[in-house]
Amino acid sequence: MNWIKQLLVRRQMNRDLSEEIQQHIDEKVEELVEAGLSQEEAAARARLEFGNLALLAERGRDVWRWHSLEDFFSDVRFALRQLGRSPAFAVAAVLTLALGIGTNTAVFSVVNAVILRPLSYPESERLVSVKTLDLRGVPKPSDLSYPNFFDFRSANKVFEHIVSYRDEQFSLTGVGEPFHLRGEIVSWDLFPVLGVPPVIGRGFLPAEEERGQRVLVISHRLWRERFGEDPTVVGRSVTIDGQPHTIVGVAPAGFSFPIAPEPVDMWTTLARDADSDTFTPVTEQRGARMLSVIARLKKGVTIEQAQAQLDVIAASLAKQYPDSNKNFPRTYLRSEIENMTGDAKPPLLILLAAAGLVLLVACGNVANLLLMRTAERAREFALRTAIGAGRVRLVRQLVTESLTLSMIGCTVGVLAAIGTMRLILPLAGNHLPRIGEVGIDGRVLLFSVVLAAVTSLVFGLAPVLRILGPRVVEGLKEGAGTTTDGGEKLRNALCVGQIALGLVLLSAASLLIASFYNVMNRDLGFQPAGLLSFSVNPQQEQAVFYSRLREKMGSIPGATSAAIGMPLPLTGSQMTVAFNIEERPAPAGERPRSNMAIVSPGYFRTIGTPILRGRDFNEQDKLDGAPVLIVNQAFAEKFFPGVNVLGKRIEPGARYGAAGAKMREIVGVVGNARQSLLTPGSEPIYYFPYEQLPWCCPSVLVRSQTPLVSLEQDIRNSVGSLDNQLPIYNLRTMDGLFADGMTTSWFVVLLLGSFATVALLLTVTGLYGLLSYAVVRRTREIGLRVALGASPGEVRAMVLRRAMTFVLLGMAVGIAGAIVGGRALKTVLFGVAPYNPLLLAIACLVVALAGGFAAYLPARHAASIDPMHALRNE
Amino acid sequence: MSFKDRKDLFPGALEMMILQTLERQPLHGYALVQHIKQTSKDLLQIEEGSLYPALQRMLKEGWVKAEWGVSASGRRVRIYELTPAGNKHLEREVSSFERMLEGIRLVLSPRKA
Numbered sequence: 001m002n003w004i005k006q007l008l009v010r011r012q013m014n015r016d017l018s019e020e021i022q023q024h025i026d027e028k029v030e031e032l033v034e035a036g037l038s039q040e041e042a043a044a045r046a047r048l049e050f051g052n053l054a055l056l057a058e059r060g061r062d063v064w065r066w067h068s069l070e071d072f073f074s075d076v077r078f079a080l081r082q083l084g085r086s087p088a089f090a091v092a093a094v095l096t097l098a099l100g101i102g103t104n105t106a107v108f109s110v111v112n113a114v115i116l117r118p119l120s121y122p123e124s125e126r127l128v129s130v131k132t133l134d135l136r137g138v139p140k141p142s143d144l145s146y147p148n149f150f151d152f153r154s155a156n157k158v159f160e161h162i163v164s165y166r167d168e169q170f171s172l173t174g175v176g177e178p179f180h181l182r183g184e185i186v187s188w189d190l191f192p193v194l195g196v197p198p199v200i201g202r203g204f205l206p207a208e209e210e211r212g213q214r215v216l217v218i219s220h221r222l223w224r225e226r227f228g229e230d231p232t233v234v235g236r237s238v239t240i241d242g243q244p245h246t247i248v249g250v251a252p253a254g255f256s257f258p259i260a261p262e263p264v265d266m267w268t269t270l271a272r273d274a275d276s277d278t279f280t281p282v283t284e285q286r287g288a289r290m291l292s293v294i295a296r297l298k299k300g301v302t303i304e305q306a307q308a309q310l311d312v313i314a315a316s317l318a319k320q321y322p323d324s325n326k327n328f329p330r331t332y333l334r335s336e337i338e339n340m341t342g343d344a345k346p347p348l349l350i351l352l353a354a355a356g357l358v359l360l361v362a363c364g365n366v367a368n369l370l371l372m373r374t375a376e377r378a379r380e381f382a383l384r385t386a387i388g389a390g391r392v393r394l395v396r397q398l399v400t401e402s403l404t405l406s407m408i409g410c411t412v413g414v415l416a417a418i419g420t421m422r423l424i425l426p427l428a429g430n431h432l433p434r435i436g437e438v439g440i441d442g443r444v445l446l447f448s449v450v451l452a453a454v455t456s457l458v459f460g461l462a463p464v465l466r467i468l469g470p471r472v473v474e475g476l477k478e479g480a481g482t483t484t485d486g487g488e489k490l491r492n493a494l495c496v497g498q499i500a501l502g503l504v505l506l507s508a509a510s511l512l513i514a515s516f517y518n519v520m521n522r523d524l525g526f527q528p529a530g531l532l533s534f535s536v537n538p539q540q541e542q543a544v545f546y547s548r549l550r551e552k553m554g555s556i557p558g559a560t561s562a563a564i565g566m567p568l569p570l571t572g573s574q575m576t577v578a579f580n581i582e583e584r585p586a587p588a589g590e591r592p593r594s595n596m597a598i599v600s601p602g603y604f605r606t607i608g609t610p611i612l613r614g615r616d617f618n619e620q621d622k623l624d625g626a627p628v629l630i631v632n633q634a635f636a637e638k639f640f641p642g643v644n645v646l647g648k649r650i651e652p653g654a655r656y657g658a659a660g661a662k663m664r665e666i667v668g669v670v671g672n673a674r675q676s677l678l679t680p681g682s683e684p685i686y687y688f689p690y691e692q693l694p695w696c697c698p699s700v701l702v703r704s705q706t707p708l709v710s711l712e713q714d715i716r717n718s719v720g721s722l723d724n725q726l727p728i729y730n731l732r733t734m735d736g737l738f739a740d741g742m743t744t745s746w747f748v749v750l751l752l753g754s755f756a757t758v759a760l761l762l763t764v765t766g767l768y769g770l771l772s773y774a775v776v777r778r779t780r781e782i783g784l785r786v787a788l789g790a791s792p793g794e795v796r797a798m799v800l801r802r803a804m805t806f807v808l809l810g811m812a813v814g815i816a817g818a819i820v821g822g823r824a825l826k827t828v829l830f831g832v833a834p835y836n837p838l839l840l841a842i843a844c845l846v847v848a849l850a851g852g853f854a855a856y857l858p859a860r861h862a863a864s865i866d867p868m869h870a871l872r873n874e
Numbered sequence: 875m876s877f878k879d880r881k882d883l884f885p886g887a888l889e890m891m892i893l894q895t896l897e898r899q900p901l902h903g904y905a906l907v908q909h910i911k912q913t914s915k916d917l918l919q920i921e922e923g924s925l926y927p928a929l930q931r932m933l934k935e936g937w938v939k940a941e942w943g944v945s946a947s948g949r950r951v952r953i954y955e956l957t958p959a960g961n962k963h964l965e966r967e968v969s970s971f972e973r974m975l976e977g978i979r980l981v982l983s984p985r986k987a
Contacts, residue, residue: 013930016940020903020952021926027904027949028922049922056923063930 010064017060025050075400082401089373090405093366097409098416099758100362101455105417105440105448106424107355107751111348112447113438115341119259122195123296128303129339130162130293132314133330136593141332144291146273146283148317148325149187152293155313158306161193162295164270165258169697171537173725174239175226180729181240181265184257185272191217191249193296194257198249201234204269213271214245220253222265240268242539258292259340261430287324287578287653294336307333326589344432346827347748353824354508354755357501359455361759364498365766367459370402371491372773374463381467395464402460403453410452414440427750429743462490488774492806495770499810499847500817502756502763506843507818509749509756511825511832514839516749518831519742525673525682526569527608528734532708533568535699535730536719543623543694545722550600550700552718558706559714563606564690565599566698570737572676575654579686581639582649582663594635595675595685596654598693604630604670606703607734614646614668621689623656628689630668635684645669652686656693664688677741678830699730708733748828760846764854771803771858775865782862783870792863799862803855804848811844818843886967888920888928889937893956893964896938902951903929929954937963 025046032042047053083090118124131141132148144152149164156162163186170181184190191203198217208215216238218227227233237244245268256263274283282288297306310331318329334342374381381394418440428435538545546564553562567573578591586592601617604610612633621628629650636645649663672682690698704711712731719726732740775782782795790798822834832839895901895909907922932938937960945951956964 016942016952017926017930019950021923023949023951024904024907024922024926027945027947027951030947051921051923053923056921056926059927060930063927063934 013064014061017057021050021053021057021060072400075397076404078397079401079404083405086373089369093369093405094409094412096362096365096369096762097406097452097455098412099762100359100413101406101410101448101452102413102416102420103358103755103758104352104355104451105414105444106421107348107351108447109417109421109440109444110425110428110432110435110438111352112441112444114344114348114432114434116443117434117437119337119340120254124337125335126160126297126299127194127336128295128297128306128333129336130295130310131332132289132328133332134327135330136327139330142328143289144293145286145288145324146270146291147286147321148289148314148328149291149293151317152310152313153187156306156309158298158301158309159295160298161189162293163187163190163193164291164293165190166291168272169535169537169729170240170266170268171242171539171725171727172226172238172240173242178725178727179226180727181222182262183266183268184264185270186267187270190257190267193294195296196252196255199252200231201247201249203249204267208248208269209271209274211271211274213269214240214243215248215269215271216240216245217249217251217267218247219251219263219265220255221263223250240266241537259433286321303333303335307331323588340433344744347744348432350508350825350828351748351751351755354505354752357505358755358759358762359451360458361498361501361505361762361766363455363459364494364501365762365769366405367462368491368494368766368770370459370463371466371494372769374398374466391468394467398463398467399456399460402456402463406452406456406459407449409455410448413452414445414448424751427743428747429740431740431744462494466490491770495767495806496810496813498763498766499807499851500814502759502850503811503814503843503847504817504821505752505756505759506846507814507840508821508825509752510839510843511822511829511834511836512749512752514832514836515828515830516742516745519677519745522831524570524738525609525671528570528738530705531607531701531703531734532711533699533701533730533732533734533737534715534728535697536726536728537697538726539723542696543691546600546690546698546700548722549719550602552721553700553702553715556702556704556711556714556718558711559702559704561602561606562700562702563600563603564698564700565597565603565607566695567597567675568699568701568737569607569673569675570677570734570741572678572741574675577652577654579650579652582651591653592639594639595683596652596688597675597685598688598690598695598698599630600690600698603687603701606701607673608703609671609673612669612671613644614666616668617687617689622691623694625692627662627664627692628667629664630670630687631666632670632672632682632685632687634672634682635686636669638684650686652688654688654693656695677738680830760850763847764850767803767806767851767854768858770806771799771855772861774802775799775858775862778862779865779870782865783867786865787867787871795865796859796863799859800852800855803851803859807848807851811847814847815840815844888924889932890964890967890971892925892928892932892954893937893960893967896954896956897961897964900953900955902943902945902953904951905945906954932960935963936960 025043028046028049029039029042032045033039037045050056119127121127130144130152132144133139134142144164146164149162153162165184165186168183168185170183172179172181186204188204188206188209191197197203199220200223201217203217204215207213218233223229223233233247234249236247238247239245251267257267258264270283274281282290295306297303310333311329314325314331315329318325318327384394385391421438421440425435425438430436536549550562550564553559556562567575574595575597576593577596578588578593580586580591599617601619601621604616611630614630617628617630629652631645639645639650640648645666646669648666650666651663666686670687675683675685702711702715715731716728719728782790782798785798786792786795818840819835822836826834891910892906895906895913901909903925907920907925910918910920929938929940933940937957938954939957940952940954942950943953945953
């Protein structure tokens with residue numbers, strides 16, 4: 001407090017002091033003149049007796065100065081002058097630092113937005129996600145079913161609200177063109193649980209979960225784009241999927257739940273699920289686990305306490321309903337932000353670690369530059385020590401110089417990061433949650449500045465160690481050109497460290513690239529090229545609609561085949577349903593489970609998966625036909641190992657109405673088409689013929705030789721000819737879906753590859769600089785050697801040997817680091833072991849080549865040294 | 875020999891003398907110097923200017939306060955006045971100075987001890 005005041009009034013103080021001193025001298029002169037001296041004599045005498053005017057005034061002012069800070073500023077000014085004196089050094093150091101800090105700033109800004117920032121709901125730290133634990137095999141979190149959700153809701157005492165939600169697709173008609181909506185089916189208190197009320201109208205009421213209720217809250221975006229921001233929209237009835245729904249509210253601008261790549265357009269209550277088109281609505285099927293659940297902890301309740309209570313409820317449900325709940329006696333609670341961003345963590349943290357390594361390599365380069373400069377300035381430091389500068393003072397100056405450098409580097413780096421992020425972020429795709437919110441905020445800036453400060457300590461340490469060494473004053477004695485240089489060992493060690501880090505990064509990048517290559521090139525089990533898919537929500541008798549649609553699709557020019565199916569390959573969406581094997585019946589709860597899918601005849605031909613044995617579905621496999629199934633190879637091997645699966649009968653839990661329950665005969669075996677991109681092995685799956693299980697809503701697949709653009713209009717016309725009020729959505733090529741699924745991996749590979757390249761370049765320049773400097777310093781020695789008969793080849797070999805010593809030492813350290821680093825990558829690697837000798841060998845080779853490249857010019861320079869010139873120079 | 879050199883041997887002496895002088899009456903810088911010179915019978919050669927850094931230090935410490943006023947000769951001057959804190963400091967300094975002097979005296983005349 002006091003010093004602030006002092007700082008403010010200091011100018012006045014200084015003026016007072018000057019005036020006071022002037023008055024003093026005037027008074028003295030006056031007195032002396034009165035005593036008989038001449039004006040000149042009096043003035044001279046007054047000054048003499050006063051003492052050194054400037055110095056005393058300065059000391060008087062000094063009293064008020066805020067010493068440490070102002071000394072710091074003057075050190076900074078001095079540091080800037082020093083940098084200005086060697087601009088090449090300054091530019092090299094600043095750019096290197098900017099590269100390192102900028103890289104980290106950019107990556108951290110992504111980590112910050114995706115992982116660190118709290119969710120944009122009030123008191124979001126109390127929001128948790130609720131799942132049950134499926135204890136079959138390795139325990140894994142599982143979604144909830146409606147009846148279980150209702151029981152958790154009524155029995156718990158730990159949540160203020162607990163809310164179920166699930167994605168659904170809707171068609172809006174009667175408001176302009178037919179329009180596809182992404183929606184959520186939620187329990188009534190979605191808006192209370194999030195703590196965000198709608199801006200217009202209201203949220204849902206408990207009674208609106210009842211059968212027959214059809215109410216909507218629409219997104220701000222939908223309100224703007226489709227309803228022209230009409231304030232009277234609340235209470236209006238709109239047609240969704242052919243049924244009238246009442247709009248009761250409009251969500252605030254920017255509100256989104258759940259946070260997903262594509263924004264949600266509307267929310268409706270689970271009344272929608274209470275009237276299901278299967279005979280038992282899903283709200284009454286305890287085994288239909290399809291709900292995500294979010295809850296708000298009561299104040300003061302911890303997540304562990306909540307979990308403990310829910311575990312009790314889950315255990316009692318497991319006892320009460322063994323058929324469906326026996327294997328789900330426990331729950332799995334995580335904070336909602338963890339639930340949302342958990343998957344994004346490993347790749348982002350790997351990138352952050354890699355960026356950190358890049359910065360370390362950059363630090364190595366800057367430290368080496370500084371060391372060389374310190375060596376150059378040895379005389380300056382020796383002189384300053386000799387005339388009385390304490391070591392503390394010298395160290396402080398060095399630290400200030402480092403800090404100044406890194407702060408300039410930080411500024412340049414942050415600006416560069418802002419610039420490059422614009423170019424790079426679009427490559428990240430939209431699979432990382434909240435990736436759209438990435439930006440440089442206060443926290444990112446703080447991170448960068450702290451990082452720069454820490455960085456300056458890291459690279460600034462080397463010259464400080466050098467200064468603190470015992471032989472500073474010897475700098476004065478040493479003539480220019482002596483070969484003793486205490487900093488040399490330190491520089492060499494730094495260079496070895498850089499080579500090691502470069503190898504670690506390179507090896508990590510090679511592992512990720514290999515993993516990416518594996519994913520890209522593995523057998524998908526079907527032919528994505530030329531395949532496209534789209535979805536519609538038919539409003540009429542589905543089986544009839546899809547049958548007619550398949551006919552229409554088949555007759556589009558260029559289309560070779562068409563089919564329907566759900567879920568589609570590569571989408572990663574799964575339906576997992578238990579079944580009973582006829583020859584090995586098991587009680588409910590102990591039956592085997594597997595993924596299932598529902599497909600039409602021609603599906604396998606359309607996606608390009610071979611039928612290995614038996615037959616495809618045909619038009620006779622209808623509801624009243626013989627119940628049949630097709631399984632994939634993995635299914636046959638897992639559940640019927642070593643026997644012919646054709647003709648075996650199983651009874652799946654999935655049914656359509658009362659007519660469903662029955663043993664189904666396996667009539668065909670097909671290849672393993674991948675349902676999701678990143679699962680390791682081939683997953684077993686069994687296929688129903690669509691007409692025997694006409695669930696809503698399969699996607700349509702078309703294989704064609706003509707490009708998508710020309711096909712799109714034909715598809716729209718065909719759908720329109722069946723129902724002109726039907727929006728088409730999710731129209732996309734399988735290639736596109738594949739590429740989309742790969743974007744995050746691609747992003748990580750791209751960045752890590754760039755980081756490794758940058759690190760390698762830095763290492764090469766570092767090694768080059770070190771060797772060149774060594775050659776220059778040893779000019780005389782080399783000249784002497786040449787004069788004594790060393791051939792240019794021998795001189796060249798000498799430099800190269802030196803370089804290779806560094807490289808080999810660096811490799812030895814780097815290989816150890818790479819093996820450790822590989823383990824850290826384990827979770828994101830696919831089809832490649834964390835320790836891969838071949839890749840490591842290639843990385844070593846690249847490093848060795850880079851080392852040779854760095855050594856080439858200095859070696860040539862050394863070989864061309866003219867002994868006469870070199871020796872005479874001294 | 876200037877006062878400045880002696881100050882290194884005995885830090886705080888000048889300040890003590892200033893405070894002691896100000897205790898009797900508030901004075902401005904020039905009058906202070908003159909007073910100290912005269913009272914010390916010119917035994918102490920004070921470099922007049924060295925007064926000012928000392929006064930600034932004491933202002934900062936809060937031992938004295940200064941106000942612009944008019945001197946007897948009609949000159950605009952800054953008049954220094956002892957504060958209660960300065961008074962306390964002076965008492966402390968004088969007593970510790972006296973103890974020190976006593977100690978030195980005892981050492982210098984060992985036969986009496």
